Amino acid sequence: MLVLVFDSIRDHYTTRINKKIMSLIDDLKWRYATKKMNGTKVPQEKIDYILEATRLSPSSSGLQPYKVLVISDKALLEKIKDIAWNQNQVIDCSHLLVFVAWDKYTNERVSEVFNYTMDQRGLPHSNMDDYKANILSIYEPLGQEWHAHHASKQSYIAFAMAIAAAAEQKVDTTPMEGFLNEKLDELLQLEGTGYKSTLLLPLGYREDENDWLVNMKKVRTPKEDFITEVSLEDLK
Ligand SMILES: Cc1cc2nc3c(=O)[nH]c(=O)nc-3n(C[C@H](O)[C@H](O)[C@H](O)COP(=O)(O)O)c2cc1C
Numbered sequence: 001m002l003v004l005v006f007d008s009i010r011d012h013y014t015t016r017i018n019k020k021i022m023s024l025i026d027d028l029k030w031r032y033a034t035k036k037m038n039g040t041k042v043p044q045e046k047i048d049y050i051l052e053a054t055r056l057s058p059s060s061s062g063l064q065p066y067k068v069l070v071i072s073d074k075a076l077l078e079k080i081k082d083i084a085w086n087q088n089q090v091i092d093c094s095h096l097l098v099f100v101a102w103d104k105y106t107n108e109r110v111s112e113v114f115n116y117t118m119d120q121r122g123l124p125h126s127n128m129d130d131y132k133a134n135i136l137s138i139y140e141p142l143g144q145e146w147h148a149h150h151a152s153k154q155s156y157i158a159f160a161m162a163i164a165a166a167a168e169q170k171v172d173t174t175p176m177e178g179f180l181n182e183k184l185d186e187l188l189q190l191e192g193t194g195y196k197s198t199l200l201l202p203l204g205y206r207e208d209e210n211d212w213l214v215n216m217k218k219v220r221t222p223k224e225d226f227i228t229e230v231s232l233e234d235l236k
Contacts, residue, residue, distance in 0.1 A: 024164070029218060031167035034174050036211040037092035037204035046169045047095055050203065053165030054097075057158035061135055063113050065102035066155035066198065068162075069188065070095055079187055084179035084200060093174075093202030098188065099159055100195040101151040105139045107132075109194070152198045159199050166203055176200035 047070070054068055071077060072095045080098075081090040090096060102109065114128040139147060159175065166173045177199060184190075184197045208214050220226070 024168070027167040028164065030170070031163065031173065032213055032216075032218065034089060034172040034202075034204070034206045034211065035213045036207045037089050037094075037172060037174075037202065038207035039092050040094065040205045042094040042171050042203050042205070046166075046171055047203065049169055050162055050165045050171065051097075054158045054162040057161040059154040059157065060150070061131075062117065063105075063110065064154070064158075065105070065109075065151035066099055066158060067195070068158075069098040069100060071098060072096070080179070080184065080200075083183040083187065084176065087174070087176065087178060089174045089176075089202040089204070090200070092207075093204035095203045097162060097201040097203065098184070098197055099155045099199040099201070100188075100190060101148070101155040101198045103151070103194055103196050104144045104147040105136070105151070107136060110136060148196060152196075155198045159201060162201055171203050172206045174202050176202070 051068065051070070057064075059065065071080070074091065077091045077093075077096055080096065081087065084090050110132055111125075114132055115125045118125050118127055139150075142150075163173050163175060179197075179200055181197050188197065190196060206214055
């Protein structure tokens with residue numbers, strides 16, 4: 001009897017988990033890099049949900065060396081379009097997320113994040129001293145270009161979270177690297193803030209009838225080329 005009850009509970013949860021997994025895959029199949037948006041506003045609760053998923057992204061050492069600027073001001077979006085290869089999604093979107101990342105790792109910045117984490121956990125700041133000294137000693141000699149690149153890579157992970165969360169909310173996105181970073185930094189007055197722009201993410205809704213990509217087959221590397229199982233035996 002007990003075994004039957006256990007089996008039915010397990011089946012119930014397995015079905016729920018499978019549904020959740022399938023729904024993420026379905027959402028990722030639904031999404032595409034939208035080429036034409038229709039200007040419809042995305043409700044604020046959906047924007048908040050996408051931003052929260054973005055904030056919850058993991059990052060190396062938990063430093064979150066990036067943040068997100070949210071722009072819906074049309075006059076500013078017009079200016080951004082000019083420096084984003086004239087891509088019309090920048091103005092036809094509802095909100096534009098601009099991902100910006102640290103230009104370098106410094107003792108001050110790393111300490112601020114770790115101290116905050118320790119405060120939130122009710123632990124002494126000194127708990128992180130060894131770890132902090134270790135990463136700073138590794139990062140320091142690598143130079144500022146490496147720092148900016150590493151921080152930028154972290155922002156790409158959060159960017160992917162935003163794209164997936166938007167798809168779950170049936171909100172369209174266009175991932176964008178196609179813009180002039182230095183010009184955008186200048187426009188957004190990032191100089192002196194310690195941040196540099198890394199990515200743009202227009203959020204909005206597709207205009208099916210004017211989007212050449214909407215009905216195109218989604219193409220990815222075939223599974224057999226993409227996934228390789230490796231064991232120690234294979235490496236001998
Ligand atoms: C980091 C990154 C940068 C991209 N930059 C642009 C861009 O500037 N403009 C654009 O229309 N699409 C851009 N794309 C979209 C890709 O071309 C698209 O994701 C890819 O072809 C796969 O198609 P899908 O997203 O429709 O499945 C970018 C995608 C990524 C991940």
